[in-house]
Amino acid sequence: MLGKIKTFNGLINLLESNNQYSHSSNRKVLLEKIVGNTGLDAIPSQNKIPDFSEMDQISSESGGGEADTFKSGNTFYKDFRGKQKGFGMWKDSESSKSRPATKDEFLIRVALHNKLFPQSNIEIISFDENGVITKQKQVDGEQYETDDVRDLLKTRGWEHIKGDTFKHKSGVMMYDADYNGATKYETNEYGEQIAVDWTPFDVLLVPF
Numbered sequence: 001m002l003g004k005i006k007t008f009n010g011l012i013n014l015l016e017s018n019n020q021y022s023h024s025s026n027r028k029v030l031l032e033k034i035v036g037n038t039g040l041d042a043i044p045s046q047n048k049i050p051d052f053s054e055m056d057q058i059s060s061e062s063g064g065g066e067a068d069t070f071k072s073g074n075t076f077y078k079d080f081r082g083k084q085k086g087f088g089m090w091k092d093s094e095s096s097k098s099r100p101a102t103k104d105e106f107l108i109r110v111a112l113h114n115k116l117f118p119q120s121n122i123e124i125i126s127f128d129e130n131g132v133i134t135k136q137k138q139v140d141g142e143q144y145e146t147d148d149v150r151d152l153l154k155t156r157g158w159e160h161i162k163g164d165t166f167k168h169k170s171g172v173m174m175y176d177a178d179y180n181g182a183t184k185y186e187t188n189e190y191g192e193q194i195a196v197d198w199t200p201f202d203v204l205l206v207p208f
Helices: 011-017 024-037 103-116 146-155
Strands: 056-058 068-072 075-079 123-128 131-137 158-162 165-168 172-175 183-187 193-198 204-207
Touching: 103 204, 146 158, 146 183, 146 193
Parallel strands: none
Antiparallel strands: 056 068, 068 075, 075 131, 123 131, 158 165, 165 172, 172 204, 183 193
16 A cells, blocks of 8 residues: 555445445445555655754644644645554544554545545655655635525535534544635625635544
8 A cells, every 4th residue: 555556536426326335434445455555645755854953833722733734825734643553534424533543544534535625635745664754835815704604515425513623424524624724715696705715734633
């Protein structure tokens, strides 16, 4: 799994159309198999570790428990090394507590993010036994109204569970959804502001 692997296509359609995998445990096995076999072109052939001393470090209200975040121009870098076990967090079920992710689980998380939210693509620029570093372009948007975002996500197959947790019809859970600064609005024929797009910077996506 840790070799050079290709981008997977049709993951969501496959999960939706194959009734054989409607049971949650089977969905999870299928999803992990798809990512493991066809995956994404994620792991760099050569690690590129930026000089973070030349960047602005971004503080977090949560304390940055997953990674240290840095910004250079309109690009963000997340350094997971030295945090948890170096590969972010994972949840085994909706009711379970978050735990440190494995290497493979991190790749699944990134694969799901890039499939469901390609407009905020996450690029892995360093990946080894010490952990991972990712790169991502800044996500622009306006201030949001929670109901607007939830209604928009509903049209895209996301069911709101509670708080910042959503479940996708394909068999994916989204935790830690953060809408701030990533919602785009347009004015409709009645002069009302309507949410037309929502792009997360980074969320925890796992198969359920």
